[in-house]
Amino acid sequence: MFVISFSAFATFIDFPLYEEGALEKKSMEVPEEYQEIAQEVYELFDEEVRLQGGKLKIEFNMRETKINAYADRKTDYWRITFTGGLIRHKLFNKNLFASVLCHELGHHIAGPPYKSFFLFGPTWASAEGQSDYFATNICLKRLYMDKNNTEILGAEEINPFIDEACRLKDPRYYDLCVRNTLISEETGRMLAILGSKKPIPEEKMPKLNTPDSNQVSRVFTKHPKAQCRMDTYFQGSLCESYFLVESEQKGVKNCEDKWDDLFSGARPRCWYAKR
Template sequence: MKGLLLGLLAFGLINVPTQLCEGFMPENDMQVSVGDKKANTMTEKRFNQIIDKVVKVYAPVIKKRGGKLVLKRKWKNKTVNASAQRILFWYVVNMYGGLARHEAVTDDAFALVVCHEVGHHIGGAPKISSSKWASNEGQADYFGTLKCFRRTFRDEDNVRIMANINIPDYVTEKCKAEFPEAGELALCQRAALAGKSLAKLLGGGRGGNFNTPDGRVVDTTNDRHPAAQCRLDTYFQGALCDKDIFDELSSKDPIPGSCARVRGRSVGVRPLCWFKPKS
């Protein structure tokens, strides 16, 4: 029955309510076409392979929730963004080739955006105040490195992958303090650098710094897109949280499955530049 409905929807033969979440980044006029001279080296094959890795992990997770993960692979689309939609039981993620081809976006950064969009669907609280289903932007970022990126790439040879990568000493120091085992350390570094790549995109070429976190403190939780430095802080803190990747996040309570100040944690916590903990 679900397959029939999906087919009818695809051909526009039925109309159903569609709930669209904001894009990964604010609306913009950036475009990167296939073959653009400013594009990175991303290929359609790698574009699909990266998406496949995340789908392999999270399609079964969403199936257990009674949903179906639907990845719309818009390789030829020039848009530099990504988005999530909830259509009945379909957990839709729209991934655009323009984003994947942007010169600031590495393969790992693209994977982290896929994770971010999946995070809107299953990333837990805090959620967008006007939505019953979507985790807010900061939480989708946090979920990306806290759970999804680590879960997707945990079985790869991360030590080898990171061996010849220039990693800031500050990142290594902080990751090693939380993850002394070599493989977990390398995965923490890898997630952090994916976040750095996205911060460069989000900051218009200025990627922020790991050791200069955003000092702003919000009065209420910000559901929308935080500033680039704040988002880098979120990616880094998610990577540093040592909670088990299989510890479930709650749809109502931001504490379970995460590193929380209320539990005496100071590392791996959601940054105060977008998150207001309950007093």
């Protein structure tokens, strides 16, 4: 079920914000292409959610002007909600919609490590980094696997770094890898912009070839910085575990933690540590 609502727990960004001048799109309607993506993701993952005991529900609170999306659970409904502020943001598009939707879905079904409260221990919600990783490692792969990704990419000139990374992977999925890596890059840039109070010069923007060098000693379950999150999306795009098991098998398939390989597909050390 997905619902357009005019009427939380795990959010896409730390603090919902309202950016002056950001809402150039005035319509209270949800773009049709977003509705189509929401319906497709619902159909692809509804059974998996039900097997885990929930009922997936995707909602749009178009009257809310704050810029965010979040996942929560109410009775047996596992909800994903987009605010009107995010939907109408001038930088937002269908690629970013799919990216954010997959991240929020990850909070529900991406598995450990989980977010936790100091006094109450682990919660039902997968950590922010795990949800980022799930977005490209599982969700966007499943969403775009059977699409004509070659045609969608068209004559677009591919960054040599992206080309190198994806050519090291299974050639059958080269275009899928490129497409999801481009979405990873776009997501990281959006996160940097939303997380800054002033314009960011291009040289300060997160980049795929400048990974976060921080190494945590234990899992960081909150929102990492934009560069770390871009790295996580990127590594999820490169992970091939999804293709190495029978298609009917469900669940999260993480790549081995090979941190000495820039293109290994492992969850980055900037938020993840072996427990």
